[in-house]
Amino acid sequence: MPPTDASTDASTDADTTPVADQGEPAAPPENPDCQDTLDLRLPDELLALIVEQDGSGSADGTDSGHRSTPAFTGATQHDLLDDVGEWGPVTTPSGVFQLVPARIERDLKLISRWMNDPAVAAFWELAGPETVTAEHLRPQLDGDGRSVPCLGVLDGRPMSYWEIYRADLDPLARHYPARPHDTGIHLLIGGVANRGRGLGTTLLKTVADLVLDHRPPCARVIAEPDIRNTPSVSAFLSAGFRFSAEVDLPDKRAALMVRDRALRTVL
Template identity: 35%
Template sequence: MIQQETNAVITFRKVDFEKDAVMLHQWHHEPHVIPFWHQNLSFSQYAKHLKGLLTDRHQTLWIGMMNGEEISYWETYWAKDDIIGRYYDAEPFDQGVHLLIGDTSYLGKGLAKPMLQNIMQQMFSDSRTARIVAEPDTRNAKMIHVFKKCGFVPQKELTLPDKQALFMICTREDFERRLTSDL
């Protein structure tokens, strides 16, 4: 999809272990990623972790691309089947999203918002999904700001096993309203 804000073609493809493991391992070792993802593991540990994620049927792993350049990593998941489903009244088709910009040359360029909007459109293309949830680390002010710009509304702080999180929800209506106000 061509994003008006960036005049760029944003696409997503599913993670392929053979093609992406080394790149994803490197991205998870970037200084801006480590505090929020905690996956600065050895390659063998990370490879085992990634293989586990790829066989987990409640989520899909994506590589986000800008004009064909691989720049980001995404996880979309069914919230009810995820740990977050224990912390709120999850509907059967609520989806959730995690993301990181891995390629450091793309940091600070305002790309997280259009990329998030793009994947949210993809998630909401499932007509059964009325809400998308996110639970960014409370210290990650930049991502919280991006989520708000895309229509997410903070609900409450949560203590999750791996972080102190701000639980946020975006309804289909809030997302569509936010998209049309950006035009």
């Protein structure tokens, strides 16, 4: 679990997109996909990783080559998230959006600049020289593919930073009733001009839909924004997530947000 907040509009101004009534959904059908019950069976991927680490240690991954052109492509190495870089672009009400896996050589300067924005740093706690951001990115890029850091590219421009991760294989799973293939998301909006106008809500819904479309075994998309980050929590609610619980994590008290596949067309 990255020591970060799943921040959307990380400024103190609330998202101006109207928030739907957050009362109880009207008699949703009973479905095991939307029940927060504990599944004690270890995911197959986790069992395989345990065997691999016991036998041969972790693999050494490397970064892709430097791209000097402004074009962004989605070519990636294999991951445990059904190849995020191959999910492709989608059309949203705000423009054409695509998740592009991050590369140190190409993207470090930009992501570090975003992390040093005071409104972002208040929740992500990664302000400082570029080495701070690099040390946060590298374990994900060199890891086993359970977390994929990405740029969010809107109409050809990088404007947000995302982490798509296997919540069931993350330390977060110790703090809530995780189920196999639960997929988590972290988000920050990079530019001040893109905050506070509902864009976070639009993109959260878009990315949650991408997860559910491209990861058939995943029944739930999970997020855990800092409970103090009201704009972020509001954006998740407006994007069809439901508030499940408050959870005490090592670095924050979080609002556990869940978007259920079974309720995808209801909320």
